[in-house]
Amino acid sequence: MADELLTVPEVMARLRLGRFTVYDLIRSRRLLSITVGRARRIPGHALRDFITHEIQEAA
Incomplete structure (x- = not known):
């Protein structure tokens, strides 16, 4: 995963978050x-x- 460039939808899927939340991050x-x-x-x-x-x- 370190050398790849991910799209926003890929990050959304990996984090199980919505588009707005990813763009807010x-x-x-x-x-x-x-x-x-x-x-x-x-x-x-x-x-x-x-x-x-x-x-x-969180810890």
């Missing part, structure tokens, strides 16, 4: 993303880092 800079042309992509490592951070915050 991106807007608030809690989830790193890049723009390629007009497409928004989330690096796999950014998703892993987000999950790790959320687990640490």
Whole structure:
């Protein structure tokens, strides 16, 4: 997962969250993303880092 670029729908499926929530995470800079042309992509490592951070915050 570390080297891939994920689409928003892929992140939605992996986190089981809605589109608005994923874009809100991106807007608030809690989830790193890049723009390629007009497409928004989330690096796999950014998703892993987000999950790790959320687990640490919950503990």
